[in-house]
Amino acid sequence: AQSVTQLDSQVPVFEEAPVELRCNYSSSVSVYLFWYVQYPNQGLQLLLKYLSGSTLVESINGFEAEFNKSQTSFHLRKPSVHISDTAEYFCAVSDWPGTYKYIFGTGTRLKVLA
Amino acid sequence: KAGVTQTPRYLIKTRGQQVTLSCSPISGHRSVSWYQQTPGQGLQFLFEYFSETQRNKGNFPGRFSGRQFSNSRSEMNVSTLELGDSALYLCASSPGTGPGYTFGSGTRLTVV
Numbered sequence: 001a002q003s004v005t006q007l008d009s010q011v012p013v014f015e016e017a018p019v020e021l022r023c024n025y026s027s028s029v030s031v032y033l034f035w036y037v038q039y040p041n042q043g044l045q046l047l048l049k050y051l052s053g054s055t056l057v058e059s060i061n062g063f064e065a066e067f068n069k070s071q072t073s074f075h076l077r078k079p080s081v082h083i084s085d086t087a088e089y090f091c092a093v094s095d096w097p098g099t100y101k102y103i104f105g106t107g108t109r110l111k112v113l114a
Numbered sequence: 115k116a117g118v119t120q121t122p123r124y125l126i127k128t129r130g131q132q133v134t135l136s137c138s139p140i141s142g143h144r145s146v147s148w149y150q151q152t153p154g155q156g157l158q159f160l161f162e163y164f165s166e167t168q169r170n171k172g173n174f175p176g177r178f179s180g181r182q183f184s185n186s187r188s189e190m191n192v193s194t195l196e197l198g199d200s201a202l203y204l205c206a207s208s209p210g211t212g213p214g215y216t217f218g219s220g221t222r223l224t225v226v
Contacts (some may be wrong), residue, residue, distance in 0.1 A: 030168055032213040032214070034214070035152065036217070041222075042219055042220075043118075043217040043218050043219040044204065044206075045218045046214070046217075047216070049213075051212075051213065051214070090157065093120075093140055094213040094214075096212065096213035099170050100145070100147070100164070100169045100170045101159040101162060101172070102147075102157075102215070103157060103159075103171055104157040107155075107156065107157075
């Protein structure tokens with residue numbers, strides 16, 4: 001069975017400071033990894049994904065994540081956060097085409113302080 | 115290109131009633147999934163459809179059902195509503211040829 005662990009339920013950080021949101025997974029099969037962001041009263045927006053190839057993936061708004069197979073991690077990082085980055089972030093794994101579903105972590109609430 | 119459209123955005127129902135939620139996927143997408151999001155349980159998988167066939171179902175009681183039509187639009191139904199069914203219900207679509215879903219804005223269901 002697969003599982004996803006997001007150890008930090010809340011992360012407060014000052015504006016323009018760096019941030020890392022941690023995600024660890026366990027799976028007996030190869031997986032694909034995703035980060036989604038959710039703003040209040042909205043759905044999930046895809047931030048970035050690891051499907052294959054380079055282990056470092058980047059998003060258009062400055063976030064990056066690195067797939068580390070040996071540590072079974074997919075941590076999300078941003079070198080300088082903005083107030084607008086305040087949101088909840090979810091890590092997810094997929095064993096497609098195994099079960100055709102995501103397993104989500106419990107989410108990390110990022111609060112950017114002025 | 116239009117995104118995933120869920121209707122209605124908000125619903126208030128009474129215990130014991132039933133409800134139907136609708137999801138229109140991105141044009142050309144043949145796979146539709148549904149998830150329930152609650153503060154206590156987080157994001158939980160309900161079911162996934164591809165070309166009108168349910169390929170997987172989560173661990174929810176039989177009161178939760180779904181279907182997909184030939185145009186890929188999907189509906190989910192919850193019968194005999196309970197207070198605990200109050201949640202944000204999210205629909206997601208994909209072409210069905212690989213991993214990765216696009217989510218809609220969700221339907222917020224409140225059961226009173």
